[in-house]
Amino acid sequence: MEIFRPEDVTAEQPENMPGVKIRWVIDKKRGAENFAMRVFEVEPGAATPLHDHWYEQEMYILEGRGLMVGTQGEHPVEPGHVLWVAPYERHQIKNTGKGTLKFICCVPQKKP
């Protein structure tokens, strides 16, 4: 059993995502073989790229305001929202608020 805060885990700052920090809070390094929990922090005005991938995402908005972009347009998101993104579904999340947009994003660790 391990109990800690996202801030205890070093943030990655991917080159293709300016203004976005990702903390892999639970992953294989901790013994999690099946799926990982990440915590994202997106600065005001920043966004993830519009992209897709083989894996699904299970997300929960913790703080801030934003827009989730999909093939059907843009959808406002706020704390307490659960987001399901299916495998290969195109998506992007934008921070449209004044503070950090913070969310949990869980993904599988291996292709089935």
Added chain:
Amino acid sequence: MEIFRPEDVTAEQPENMPGVKIRWVIDKKRGAENFAMRVFEVEPGAATPLHDHWYEQEMYILEGRGLMVGTQGEHPVEPGHVLWVAPYERHQIKNTGKGTLKFICCVPQKKP
């Protein structure tokens, strides 16, 4: 893509967990084949049973105050805490606060 709130999903009230509600917010019904996201609500004074199982848990505390019980004793938990429970590790969570203890708990959907 689906965006909703935990409250939009019907809560289960397991017989062996009085005072505990579980909402399977993302699972196979939504197309998630690999792992599920659940949201738990534990009433003040209530607890999950002390138990273990083959699967790991990846948890995030959203609201309330509680104690996570493990083989090494009791650990206070509060909003913003990430909890990792390894496969077959004995655990229990108790609400020791005055309000609902609410947390995310993700688990795999199939035995590897």
